[in-house]
Amino acid sequence: MLNTPEVSPAGRNVLTAVVIVAALILQVSVANRLPLPGGVTPDLVLLTVVALALVNGSLTGLVAGFCAGLAADIIPPADHTIGRYALVYCLIGHVCGLASDEMDRQSLVPFFAVAAGALVATVLYAATGMLLGDPRASWTIVTRIVPLQVLYDVMASPFVVWAVLRVTRRFERGERPSRDRSVVPAASYRSGVGTRL
């Protein structure tokens, strides 16, 4: 279900799927239970989608976003209309993938991308709720939650982006001797990573 059908090597798809599932599980069983002030928790799945899109481009970003969103829609404690997260994450993955072309040149792009992604995704998700007449997404509640949610997302973003980059990078490094095709993308974004971190 989570395998992204595309041209890049299968190993990377599997890795993407594993990263997404890990993020989902961490989200529901760890992050959502953190007793943070305000009761709002950072959205690790969103941040993972953004990070994957920044590394792999917009096609991977949008497919990964759709799959992650659909999984977030049906993972047990979820109780909203199915497809809302799929829609939002798919769009965010695509847009952040487009921003990844700029990434090699400017070192601040990832952080802006994450912050903007968090803001847009939270607002968009709330907007879908309002369109559907969801009582949970009434205006008062949205204005209470959204600022805090964006703040937490931005605060958590360096860690998540770093973790995703690190996992994918280690995988690429391990894969390099056996596969020739993965050398080029690995080198290209690793140089980007070096300048950023």
Add this chain to the structure above:
Amino acid sequence: MKDTRRTRLVLGLLLVVALALITVDYRGGESSPLRGLRGVGATVFGPVERASAAVVRPIGNTFDAFTDAPGERRRADRLERENQRLREQLRASRLDQNRAAQLDRLLGSAGMGGYKIAAAKVISAGQGFEDTVTIDVGSRSGVRPEMTVMSADGLVGRVVRVGPATATVLLATDVTSQVGSRLEDSQEIGIVQGRGRRGLGDGGGTPLRFQLLNATAPMKVGQRLVTLGSQAERPYVPGVPIGVIERIDQPVGDLNRIAYVRPFTKFTSLDVVAVVVAPPKADPRDAVLPPKPKPTPSATPSATPSGKPGDRKPAGDGKPSKKPSTKPSSGD
């Protein structure tokens, strides 16, 4: 990316699929064909969540363990891991003690009310705007949708969806949750609604809102609420403590007063809960409520003992009428 046409095609396709999913699920409501997907989600992710809860719970900061670089310093690594394991054992045993204590209290309150319960642990929680948790009992343990969930302190919520080994609980603080409830020691009934405990503002302290059905009935700060009990005891069994009225607002131009309720259950740190699998045979009334904080103000029983209202000194039965032990008259 080179092939932007392809990317756009895929984007358009997936967006259409997502919109279609939303439409189908929204129009279908509770009987939508996509609820089966949720079942698949529960079957697939439920065991994973259980496992991860078992692994993740004692550690707390798993990130260290994940990012821990293996390689040159094997010995340090091994020692650290051993240390970690021992620490985990310590922490786990402390957690177990804590849980055993909670379970004891839970069984105590279940015994008081005569509820038959299935004990469960919370293994994951929802995000976004919904206030839901997953617990680690499912249809294999006899849990069905629309069952009451309580903790040792009071009402938690109700089961909305059941997987083989997990169940999703809608917390009472969720905005879509409505619980029929009753003021203690009077028969006045009303509805407790969730108002969401997330975000800025005062939702954290009083995440519940209570409105009496009878707008003129008396209600005061400090009164406590228990569940009224639904028809056929689904979804809510009677007599489960809910919370204490913290303040009462009367909006301008509105007849109805709104009371803000502080729940007995601590929703931020839910751990051991119980699903009421069989309701009590008789309504426990206020029996499950914790002992009153201050024992004085029970001097105004709404049911004045039999007959003469203000007459405090009848010659013959002065003693018995002083104590309002009139169970039949206050019963119904």
